[in-house]
Amino acid sequence: MRQLLEGMSAKVSRLLMLLIMLFVGVATYQPLHASTDYEDVIEAEESLVDTALPADQTEEFSNALAQLASASFSKKEDLTSELVAKRFPGSRGVLVALLENQLYADKSSGKVLILSEQDGEKTYHDAISGELIADGGSDKKRITTNNSLRKKLRGDIAIFDLHSEDRNVRLGAVQQLRDVVDQSVATMLMKQQSIEKDDDVIEEIRVTLAIFDLGSEDSEARLAAVEALDGELGNDVFNQISALLHSEEDKEVIKAAQATIKRIEGKRDFYSLLETAFFGLSFGSVLVLAAIGLAITFGVMGVINMAHGELIMLGAYTTFVMQQLLPDHIGLSIILSIPAAFLVSGLVGIGIERGVVRFLYGRPLETLLATFGVSLILQQLVRTIFSPLNRSVQTPEMMSGLLRFNEVFAVTYNRLYILIFTFIVFAGLWLILNKTSLGLKVRAVSQNRQMARAMGVRTARVDALTFGLGSGVAGIAGVALSQLTNVGPNLGQAYIIDSFMVVVFGGVGNLWGTLVGGMTLGVATKFLEPHVGAVVAKIIMLVFIILFIQRRKQGLFPQKGRAASGA
Amino acid sequence: MSIRSRVARFAAACIAAGSITGMTAAHAADTIKVGVLHSLSGTMAISETTLKDTVLMMIEEQNKKGGLLGKKLEAVVVDPASNWPLFAEKARELLSVHDVDVVFGCWTSVSRKSVLPVFEELNGLLFYPVQYEGEESSRNVFYTGAAPNQQAIPAVDYLMNEVGVKRWVLAGTDYVYPRTTNKILEAYLKSKGVKDADIMINYTPFGHSDWQGIVSDIKKFGSAGKKTAVVSTINGDANVPFYKELGNQKISAEDIPVVAFSVGEEELSGIDTAPLVGHLAAWNYFQSVDVPVNSEFIESWKTFIKNPDRVTNDPMEATVIGFNLWAQAVEKTKTTDVDAVIDALPGLETPNMTGGTAKMLPNHHLTKPVLIGEIRDDGQVDVVWQTESEVPGDAWTDFLPESAVLEADWVDLKCGNYNTKTKKCSGQNY
Numbered sequence: 001m002r003q004l005l006e007g008m009s010a011k012v013s014r015l016l017m018l019l020i021m022l023f024v025g026v027a028t029y030q031p032l033h034a035s036t037d038y039e040d041v042i043e044a045e046e047s048l049v050d051t052a053l054p055a056d057q058t059e060e061f062s063n064a065l066a067q068l069a070s071a072s073f074s075k076k077e078d079l080t081s082e083l084v085a086k087r088f089p090g091s092r093g094v095l096v097a098l099l100e101n102q103l104y105a106d107k108s109s110g111k112v113l114i115l116s117e118q119d120g121e122k123t124y125h126d127a128i129s130g131e132l133i134a135d136g137g138s139d140k141k142r143i144t145t146n147n148s149l150r151k152k153l154r155g156d157i158a159i160f161d162l163h164s165e166d167r168n169v170r171l172g173a174v175q176q177l178r179d180v181v182d183q184s185v186a187t188m189l190m191k192q193q194s195i196e197k198d199d200d201v202i203e204e205i206r207v208t209l210a211i212f213d214l215g216s217e218d219s220e221a222r223l224a225a226v227e228a229l230d231g232e233l234g235n236d237v238f239n240q241i242s243a244l245l246h247s248e249e250d251k252e253v254i255k256a257a258q259a260t261i262k263r264i265e266g267k268r269d270f271y272s273l274l275e276t277a278f279f280g281l282s283f284g285s286v287l288v289l290a291a292i293g294l295a296i297t298f299g300v301m302g303v304i305n306m307a308h309g310e311l312i313m314l315g316a317y318t319t320f321v322m323q324q325l326l327p328d329h330i331g332l333s334i335i336l337s338i339p340a341a342f343l344v345s346g347l348v349g350i351g352i353e354r355g356v357v358r359f360l361y362g363r364p365l366e367t368l369l370a371t372f373g374v375s376l377i378l379q380q381l382v383r384t385i386f387s388p389l390n391r392s393v394q395t396p397e398m399m400s401g402l403l404r405f406n407e408v409f410a411v412t413y414n415r416l417y418i419l420i421f422t423f424i425v426f427a428g429l430w431l432i433l434n435k436t437s438l439g440l441k442v443r444a445v446s447q448n449r450q451m452a453r454a455m456g457v458r459t460a461r462v463d464a465l466t467f468g469l470g471s472g473v474a475g476i477a478g479v480a481l482s483q484l485t486n487v488g489p490n491l492g493q494a495y496i497i498d499s500f501m502v503v504v505f506g507g508v509g510n511l512w513g514t515l516v517g518g519m520t521l522g523v524a525t526k527f528l529e530p531h532v533g534a535v536v537a538k539i540i541m542l543v544f545i546i547l548f549i550q551r552r553k554q555g556l557f558p559q560k561g562r563a564a565s566g567a
Numbered sequence: 568m569s570i571r572s573r574v575a576r577f578a579a580a581c582i583a584a585g586s587i588t589g590m591t592a593a594h595a596a597d598t599i600k601v602g603v604l605h606s607l608s609g610t611m612a613i614s615e616t617t618l619k620d621t622v623l624m625m626i627e628e629q630n631k632k633g634g635l636l637g638k639k640l641e642a643v644v645v646d647p648a649s650n651w652p653l654f655a656e657k658a659r660e661l662l663s664v665h666d667v668d669v670v671f672g673c674w675t676s677v678s679r680k681s682v683l684p685v686f687e688e689l690n691g692l693l694f695y696p697v698q699y700e701g702e703e704s705s706r707n708v709f710y711t712g713a714a715p716n717q718q719a720i721p722a723v724d725y726l727m728n729e730v731g732v733k734r735w736v737l738a739g740t741d742y743v744y745p746r747t748t749n750k751i752l753e754a755y756l757k758s759k760g761v762k763d764a765d766i767m768i769n770y771t772p773f774g775h776s777d778w779q780g781i782v783s784d785i786k787k788f789g790s791a792g793k794k795t796a797v798v799s800t801i802n803g804d805a806n807v808p809f810y811k812e813l814g815n816q817k818i819s820a821e822d823i824p825v826v827a828f829s830v831g832e833e834e835l836s837g838i839d840t841a842p843l844v845g846h847l848a849a850w851n852y853f854q855s856v857d858v859p860v861n862s863e864f865i866e867s868w869k870t871f872i873k874n875p876d877r878v879t880n881d882p883m884e885a886t887v888i889g890f891n892l893w894a895q896a897v898e899k900t901k902t903t904d905v906d907a908v909i910d911a912l913p914g915l916e917t918p919n920m921t922g923g924t925a926k927m928l929p930n931h932h933l934t935k936p937v938l939i940g941e942i943r944d945d946g947q948v949d950v951v952w953q954t955e956s957e958v959p960g961d962a963w964t965d966f967l968p969e970s971a972v973l974e975a976d977w978v979d980l981k982c983g984n985y986n987t988k989t990k991k992c993s994g995q996n997y
Contacts, residue, residue, distance in 0.1 A: 057727070073951065101943075101944075112703075144942055144949050146949075146951045147730070147731065147820050147821045147824055147845050147941065148821075150821055150845065151821040151822075154821075221922060235790035239790070239791060240792075241776075242792075243792065275778065276784060279777075279779040279780050279783070283777045283779070286777065322583065350705075378867070380608070383612070388608075388612040388616055389613055389833075389836070390612050390613065390807065392806070392838045393838045393839070394839045395811070395839065400815055401815065401817065402815065402816065402817055410816075412645075412779070412815040412816060413815070414813075414815060415779065427754035484776060484777075485776040485804075485807065485809055486804045486807045486808070486838075487778075487810045488613065488804065490609075490610055490774075490804070494774050494776065526779075526780050529780045529781070530780060530784060533769065533770060534633060534769075534770070534771040534772060534775060534781065535741050535770055535771065535772050538772060
């Protein structure tokens with residue numbers, strides 16, 4: 001018996017390793033388009049600061065900077081325009097520092113300083129001379145920015161970046177300039193277009209110039225611009241062409257513009273359908289993930305475990321603790337959290353089963369009350385240890401941002417990963433239940449306890465392990481949820497109802513039911529939401545499930561056999 | 568579910584009852600009793616525990632100065648456990664069992680509405696320290712948080728005039744405060760000539776966590792070529808996934824700024840602020856305001872709570888102002904008698920924590936400065952705009968026809984909802 005169990009746990013751990021490896025593989029995949037990193041550019045720019053300036057220019061530059069410290073936001077915008085127009089060698093460095101909140105004014109000397117941080121050590125350089133300023137306790141005030149100033153700064157910096165060596169920086173610069181394109185920018189872009197080598201940048205410039213040409217006086221040029229924009233899907237293109245339709249008089253341009261608008265609209269409708277479907281699948285995947293542990297404890301074992309939500313919460317807190325332990329490796333800490341959360345929640349689950357649930361088999365009402373008590377205890381425990389405040393779990397770089405398919409359709413990485421993760425967890429669980437001897441015993445015990453015992457299965461031990469497995473999976477769900485929602489003592493409560501809903505809807509005791517049920521509910525909710533609002537959508541789903549359960553008491557996938565008839 | 572909530576209530580009541588008996592047993596009668604009615608467990612514990620500590624800090628400081636009227640102050644802390652009906656029970660207990668002289672408490676509007684009849688029936692005195700939707704003025708309540716004209720309306724003005732916003736998303740959690748605030752804002756926007764097509768209103772349930780569809784709708788709504796902003800009355804926990812989703816879908820504050828009325832320093836301290844940088848918050852106080860009185864306040868809070876990382880926030884300031892005004896009224900009238908204190912309060916002034924003065928008005932609201940700030944990556948907020956002077960709180964908004972005719976004045980009119988057209992007090996006290 002012991003050997004059997006050991007063999008089994010070896011299989012489980014091998015499966016787990018496989019799971020982790022798969023996740024690592026997914027997690028280390030890097031998105032193609034990295035965003036422009038201004039920090040690097042500051043360093044590149046610092047060498048420029050050293051070049052000597054003619055005296056009168058230096059004075060002009062320092063005058064503008066001195067005013068920057070105390071100016072209002074609108075005055076700051078004028079000053080930054082001056083910095084761009086005059087093109088002082090240090091202009092760009094100052095603009096970047098201002099954008100990055102790293103520009104300071106020394107209160108006593110009136111000098112403007114640029115902060116650079118390396119390995120947690122702060123150093124200040126004079127923005128004009130570039131010399132190192134000793135950080136001797138002098139009183140420095142950060143020069144603040146607001147949204148519109150920051151937006152303008154990005155455009156300003158893009159003008160400098162247009163001539164960068166790095167094609168990614170140039171590409172980013174052209175994209176940035178699209179919002180602010182005027183005659184002078186257009187001239188600059190045309191110049192760049194003639195010397196540009198990179199195809200992507202040329203394409204980006206072509207579109208930007210075409211958008212600019214939509215406002216041209218010449219109807220020929222406008223027509224050419226509309227035709228040049230054929231095939232684009234972006235919002236700015238759409239808006240500009242719709243705006244053109246309002247003012248346009250030339251028949252041919254109107255015809256071309258209408259055709260383009262119609263085509264874009266058709267494509268947009270299609271992609272928005274696709275988008276909603278993805279949202280639905282992703283919401284469904286969260287439901288499945290939260291419910292799948294319950295599908296084992298409630299579905300297979302028949303235990304109404306009200307503390308299921310708290311086991312999810314423990315998984316989320318495990319992620320938080322792992323991040324505290326590995327503050328410099330956010331991505332790694334998330335990956336390590338998966339086995340850690342499985343262990344923590346699994347052990348607590350086994351504890352609950354051995355300490356409470358096993359005395360109450362066959363008495364569902366008492367189990368419900370007892371596990372509810374456990375859930376309150378766990379919540380309060382977490383409140384005492386971690387405070388009632390929500391804890392902040394960081395999202396690793398690789399999980400934030402968008403995977404862009406085209407200009408109107410993009411999916412967020414964190415949702416995509418969680419969707420994939422859900423399928424991996426599901427597959428893992430299915431394998432455990434169907435291909436391992438633990439799974440065999442679990443099914444045997446759940447179908448006929450006496451007979452299983454007669455065949456030599458240690459039912460008590462199987463019960464504990466099954467409960468631990470379900471609980472551990474809940475912990476894994478917590479790791480995923482920590483990336484989406486608050487990590488706080490109430491995390492579990494938010495998901496317990498949904499979890500029961502999914503399991504009951506999908507059919508008690510059936511993993512496939514949970515998967516299909518969760519996904520169905522997710523997709524249906526998301527398709528309803530835009531029409532009736534989130535509140536009503538939730539109500540409709542609940543009513544639907546109530547009616548559905550009236551008609552089909554066993555859920556989507558009724559369990560067949562002895563257990564189903566209550567033996 | 569009903570079993571669950573009943574059990575929750577029972578358990579919470581047990582815990583709360585235990586804590587009270589422990590707290591009050593040993594004290595002599597010769598103290599002034601200050602009731603504290605803030606949730607110490609449940610959903611709202613996150614926000615309300617801080618306010619309980621603030622009141623305790625104020626009591627400690629007052630006692631160091633020798634108390635009031637020669638008596639020491641004594642706190643009576645109860646835990647209504649984020650359970651609205653329990654708020655009413657606990658309020659009754661404070662007033663009739665513990666016989667407290669004043670109560671500081673409540674956070675959500677629904678909890679305030681729940682205790683209101685109790686305070687009026689037993690003639691208690693409540694200081695309510697949180698920004699709320701207005702449309703109320705009770706003789707027994709002093710509202711030290713902002714009314715809509717001290718937070719929501721100026722924030723919209725700022726966006727309209729300074730940022731040039733033309734399209735509006737009003738997003739809120741589905742309950743009384745966002746519903747009423749959005750009703751007022753919608754009326755206000757329309758009075759400013761904003762068309763129906765340029766206003767999108769969206770409500771979500773408490774603790775909503777799947778924002779993909781809604782954020783994507785906002786993105787589509789905001790990409791019609793006009794400057795768009797989101798006015799958020801989304802409550803508490805739901806904010807984190809909301810801002811995360813905004814960040815993930817690459818909606819930056821520079822494109823579509825979100826101005827929030829319930830996100831402050833305390834809420835920011837528990838979350839990853841990266842996706843929030845540049846989004847706006849409208850309050851009457853920010854920890855970052857650099858004036859001596861504020862530095863002192865922050866210092867004494869950090870010392871009291873024994874944690875240098877704790878932050879201060881707007882409802883804390885409102886609690887402090889309320890406490891100081893009450894202490895002042897007690898000293899002025901030389902009694903803690905509720906009626907005398909209520910009559911003495913209007914007209915009293917005390918410094919606020921941003922370098923100005925808070926004055927209690929006859930409608931039981933305060934004068935407050937309005938600050939708009941942009942969230943920084945360290946969880947603090949940079950002030951980008953503020954009103955030139957304090958704005959007097961208006962209990963009944965001027966932008967809803969049914970409220971525009973109402974006026975609250977407890978000094979001359981002795982009425983919380985005097986109808987200036989019919990020249991009648993409706994008789995209802997709130």
